[in-house]
Amino acid sequence: MPGLIRFRWIAIFCLTLGIIPLIHWNLLQKRDIFYFIAVLALLATFNVLSQGLWPREDHARQKHTLVHLWVDLLAAAGLLFVSGSANNPFVSILCIHSFLGGMLLRQRASYLFGASVLLLLGLLQLETYFDARVTVGSDVSDLGLGFLSQWLLITASWFVSHYFSGLLQKNEMRIRLLQDRQHQADRLKSLGALTAGFSHQLATPMNSLKLRMERGLRKLSSEETTAREELEKAKTSLDECVQVFQHMASVFSRSSQAELHTVEIQKLTEDLLKVWEKENEGVVIEKHFMTEPLSCRLQVLAFSNTFFDLLNNALEASPAGSKIYVRLFKKDSWILLEVTDLGEGLSEETLSRLGEPFVTTKVDGNGLGIYSAMMMAQAAGGEFKIFNNTSGRGATAQIRLPIEEA
Known part of the structure; x- marks a missing residue:
């Protein structure tokens, strides 16, 4: 004007x-x-x-x-x-x-x-x-x-x-x-660094507390059953806390330190899918894979964990007996891997904050799987996102990776 x-x-x-x-x-x-x-x-x-x-x-x-x-x-x-x-x-x-x-x-x-x-x-x-x-x-x-x-x-x-x-x-x-996207990536990295430092600082005193509780349990006589039961429950809760912190530290270190390797994405994805299907017998997987063999550079371990997490999430979100759809295809100069479920989908508020630690729809979840997927995709020069299906049923998790030219 x-x-x-x-x-x-x-x-x-x-x-x-x-x-x-x-x-x-x-x-x-x-x-x-x-x-x-x-x-x-x-x-x-x-x-x-x-x-x-x-x-x-x-x-x-x-x-x-x-x-x-x-x-x-x-x-x-x-x-x-x-x-x-x-x-x-x-x-x-x-x-x-x-x-x-x-x-x-x-x-x-x-x-x-x-x-x-x-x-x-x-x-x-x-x-x-x-x-x-x-x-x-x-x-x-x-x-x-x-x-x-x-x-x-x-x-x-x-x-x-x-x-x-x-x-x-x-x-x-x-x-x-x-x-x-860059703002979101910077914010997630900052949250990851803060959470990793937080977990590292708390891991040491919690391990010390765990050792002292074990010593206390050994010193209790067999007659003091009530105190022993309370200490056993406290030790179990403490073990869960330590496992959470160890998982957080492993996620953040894996997403920042793993090396990139050139892999044939179709073969790797099919091998991982066969392993998951053996562990989850009876689950119907409908897959649509491209026939053209294509390669990309990625963190193999982080990609494998992410793919398994996406399949597990789809299984938990899907109604009993419904299918899970896995698509692997090429679009322009990108390889796209999609895992689709037919569940209830996600709210707009949850979608806007996905990737932040402890933002999850699971009762016992911590949101670190989505964070790890985002960091894995970004490290490979790609992108990870989740969106509700246009049909109104379920959601789709999509990994986009750049094609590695021969």
């Missing part, structure tokens, strides 16, 4: 200076000077009133921009009607309006404004045509080529700006998506 207002001030200044040349070339009659100046004054008033009045919402901003462009277009058309219509050399100013409409407006608003420019151009050309018919010695057949060139020029201005505006919008969305 500020750019449009500044541009309008420049246009008002240039049109004011152009009054004398227009009179000199007989494109503006002296009786129409007052009308010409009045239109410029109204345009300047609109410019002053528009200062600072622009909304923040994108939808409202589009409407606001369309109104501003329409005001400019009507003012330009009104000035052209009294200064030669389509014969005025400044009729090319409609190309600027067409270009701005294609660049600043989106979708229907852009098409609507483009049609408005062509409609006013047609009215200007009709005015010129009727004036030429009543003018002695003028040849209306000479107007056709000039009118056609004006239509082509204005249409091309709108099309080019509209096309490149769409490209810029796509690139902007892509950059914003990459920034969001």
